[in-house]
Structures are given as C-alpha cells and as structure tokens.
Amino acid sequence: MSNRMWGGRFETGPAAIMEEINASIGFDQKLYAQDIRGSKAHAAMLAARGIISAEDAATIAEGLDRIKAEIDDGRFTFSRALEDIHMNVESRLAELIGPSAGRLHTARSRNDQVALDVKLWVRDSLDHIDGQLGDLMRALVARADEHAGTVMPGFTHLQSAQPVTFGHHLMAYVEMLARDRGRIRDARARLNESPLGAAALAGTSFPIDRAMTAAALGFDRPTANSLDSVADRDFALEAMSAASICAIHLSRFAEEIVIWSSAQFGFVRLSDAFSTGSSIMPQKRNPDAAELVRAKSGRIVGGMTALMIVMKGLPLTYQKDMQEDKEQIFDALESLSLAIAATTGMVADMQPNAERMRAAAGSGYATATDLADWLVRVLGIPFREAHHVTGRIVALASARGVGLEDLTLDEMRGVHDGITPAVFQVLGVDRSVESRTSHGGTAPANVRAEAARWAAALAAEAESA
Ligand code: ARG
Numbered sequence: 001m002s003n004r005m006w007g008g009r010f011e012t013g014p015a016a017i018m019e020e021i022n023a024s025i026g027f028d029q030k031l032y033a034q035d036i037r038g039s040k041a042h043a044a045m046l047a048a049r050g051i052i053s054a055e056d057a058a059t060i061a062e063g064l065d066r067i068k069a070e071i072d073d074g075r076f077t078f079s080r081a082l083e084d085i086h087m088n089v090e091s092r093l094a095e096l097i098g099p100s101a102g103r104l105h106t107a108r109s110r111n112d113q114v115a116l117d118v119k120l121w122v123r124d125s126l127d128h129i130d131g132q133l134g135d136l137m138r139a140l141v142a143r144a145d146e147h148a149g150t151v152m153p154g155f156t157h158l159q160s161a162q163p164v165t166f167g168h169h170l171m172a173y174v175e176m177l178a179r180d181r182g183r184i185r186d187a188r189a190r191l192n193e194s195p196l197g198a199a200a201l202a203g204t205s206f207p208i209d210r211a212m213t214a215a216a217l218g219f220d221r222p223t224a225n226s227l228d229s230v231a232d233r234d235f236a237l238e239a240m241s242a243a244s245i246c247a248i249h250l251s252r253f254a255e256e257i258v259i260w261s262s263a264q265f266g267f268v269r270l271s272d273a274f275s276t277g278s279s280i281m282p283q284k285r286n287p288d289a290a291e292l293v294r295a296k297s298g299r300i301v302g303g304m305t306a307l308m309i310v311m312k313g314l315p316l317t318y319q320k321d322m323q324e325d326k327e328q329i330f331d332a333l334e335s336l337s338l339a340i341a342a343t344t345g346m347v348a349d350m351q352p353n354a355e356r357m358r359a360a361a362g363s364g365y366a367t368a369t370d371l372a373d374w375l376v377r378v379l380g381i382p383f384r385e386a387h388h389v390t391g392r393i394v395a396l397a398s399a400r401g402v403g404l405e406d407l408t409l410d411e412m413r414g415v416h417d418g419i420t421p422a423v424f425q426v427l428g429v430d431r432s433v434e435s436r437t438s439h440g441g442t443a444p445a446n447v448r449a450e451a452a453r454w455a456a457a458l459a460a461e462a463e464s465a
Helices: 017-024 026-047 055-070 085-103 110-146 166-191 210-216 226-231 234-260 288-310 320-349 354-362 368-379 383-400 409-415 421-426 429-435 444-464
Strands: 153-155 159-165
Touching: 017 159, 017 409, 026 085, 026 110, 026 210, 026 234, 026 320, 055 085, 055 383, 085 110, 110 226, 110 234, 110 444, 153 429, 159 210, 159 354, 159 429, 166 320, 166 354, 166 383, 210 429, 234 320, 288 320, 288 409, 320 383, 354 409, 368 383, 368 421, 368 429, 409 421, 429 444
Parallel strands: none
Antiparallel strands: 153 159
C-alpha cells in the first residue's frame, strides 16, 4: 500500500529497507509537543485569515489536544509506516475528526514544520540549560565564599606555581560558565525567528499571516527568506557549539575533581553519594560522576561535528540529510543538561581537605615568586636579577631538602647579602595569597568581594525569573 499522506502518484509502498532508512519516528516523536503547538498556532491563523473555517479550526485544535494527551499518557501508537511525528499526528487527527483534518496542512509543508519543531525544542532546551547554569553558578559561589581563605597550590603545567585559594579557583569556573550562558543567550536571540509559513521552500499563495503565528509561538518575528527558513540549521549548530564549549569547561573541572580526589592529592573528598566502589579492590572510591561528566564532552562535541559535516555541501534548500540533525541535537543538549546537574551535585557534595591543600601549597617552593617580588620591592633589585637570586636560593633549599622558610638568614645572605629578617614575612603561603590584591587576584578579600558580587547578581536574576 502506498503512503496515505503523500502516496497519490505511487502504486506500491516502500521496500522494507527503504522504510527503515527513511523513518524518523523512532526519534522525532520527542518533538510531539512542539509539533502540536505549531499546528495549533497554524490552524488558528488559517481561520483568522479566512483560509479555513472557524469550526474546522476549533475541531482541529480539540483533536490536537486529545492527541497531545494520548502521547503524554503513553496511549498513542506510533507507526513507522507514517515516517515521522508530523504524519503520525496528522493521520491520528484524521481518525479522530475526519476530513477536516486534511485542511490543517494548507499553506504549510513538513519542511517548515520540522524547522519550526526543532527550533522550538532547541529553544526550550537552551532556556532549561540557562537556568541550570544559574544553579551551578550559585552552588560554586556559595562554596567559593566558604573557602575564600582556604589556601591551595595554583598550578601551571600541573606543577605547583603559586599559592591561590580554593575559593578563587572555584570562581574561575563561575566566569567560564557566565560566558557559556552569554553564548547560550546569544544563540537563543538569533534563533528566535519563526520559519512557519515558508511552506515547502518558496512561500505560499494563500494569504497567511506569518507574524501572527510567530507571535503566538513566542518568536520575535518571522524569518525573512523562505529558502533560508527551510534550509537553515545554524540555530542547532550554534546551540551545539555553545554546548560544546560549556561541556569542555565542565570536563576540565571534572578532571580536576578526579585529580583532587585521588589518594595522592587528597584535596577533596566526595561523599558516598557521589562515589562508587570497585568490585575487586575494596579500598577504592571512584569519582565516576566526574569521569562521566568528562566523557560527556566527547559526545557533545561529536554531535556538533556530526551535524556540521551533515550540513556541509548541502545545496539549498531542504534535503533529507537534514533529518539526521535530531538525534545529534537531542543527545548533545540532553547530555549537557545531565552533565550540568551532576556537576552541581558534586560541587555541593565535595568536602575540601584544607590541611592537605595548605601543605601542598607550601611545598614545591610555591612562594619563590613572593621572594623575588620582595627582593625587587624592598631591595630595589631589577626583577630579572631577583629571579636569578631566588633561583639560587631555591637550589640551596632543594639541595638541603627543606622549604624556603626553613633556610637560615645567613644561608640566604650567602646568596645576596642585602636580605634582612623581614623576608620571612613573605615566605608563608597565607601572606602570599593575602598580598595578591590586584584586580582579579587571589587575595581572600578579593574572593569574598567577587563571591558577593556574583551572589547578588544571581539572586536578582532568581527574583526576576
Ligand atoms: N522527517 C523529516 C525530517 O526530519 C521531516 C521533513 C520531511 N520533508 C520532506 N520533504 N520529506 O527532516
């Protein structure tokens, strides 16, 4: 039997393998709420413009509401022979309300319909992720304020570089996530034009009102070019690009949690709620959630890459290749949402070990820069020379196997005779972080001020939401 939605000129149905490769209902059923929303707006507009009768529009809207309820409740039977969500819904509508169902598809095509549905889904998803990022930022700010004065080593090349505070480190992620939100909001703003009414590709001869459907669906305006409307998937690529960068931030943080929670570092401990055991090694506490957040970045970037390559080289306008957008979009944005939620859980859960972090901050000559700066500031030595003098003092301490503050004044004077006992004031890690008061620096007072600034901004946003 040929397809009852478009099979007029066909005598036989598709080969089994054709049906298998062609059908998208297995995954695009996720779009049912968006599809029905779009159809209701379209039917209302057709009636307002006198293209269909008010009675038909009302019957169509009631039928669509019933279908929505059936799908919500799991009472709907999806058919692969009907290919996709659009035709599954429309076919059921015909069963429920009869021939007037056939009027819904006037002045519309599946090409503008699917562009609309995917846009609505991506928009909903971006809004959800935006809210989740706000929650994660709030969690980070709270922990940062709590640990504004908790000293830890700051790293470059994963070597101890200079002491910083744990709060400062967490606030670095707040800045990254704020940029992620900016990208997500930009993508949303650019996405927010309605493709509905572009029809198959050329527009329509019916006197439709695209501004009306655009407004009804929460868009700022209709898209300007019908060809672009059905050919465009920039909005999905852009959402996935923003998602990819965000996922990479989460992955870097997850990697740090993995390192920090190792027995060798012992900087943080995740509770039982966020750890798993080994079936063979009873001592183990594995940070699986962090590892999986790290891994999700792979599928998110993969999804973006897959759709980039699907779109590359497609002539205008709609090509069936574009049906391959959905699984990538759904998987990437749902994976990001899960990764953000898991990260938020870990941030609230993790218990920093302040003693371990402080001990590590003091090892590895992390205050060598403080010594060099002191030589410049107090003795007036040029920085390059101070760097050299400090290097010799570090070598001395290293040869003796002690920290900088454990050297005697005479030992230091042996390298540079201008050094005075006051030097010992800058060799401790607390003095080191307290002295970093420059804009954006790690001084606990700065971190507290930054945490307060962000807490106020995030609270104001939560209130206005
Ligand atoms: N299932 C299709 C997709 O996801 C819907 C659009 C089909 N359009 C067409 N002309 N065959 O892209």
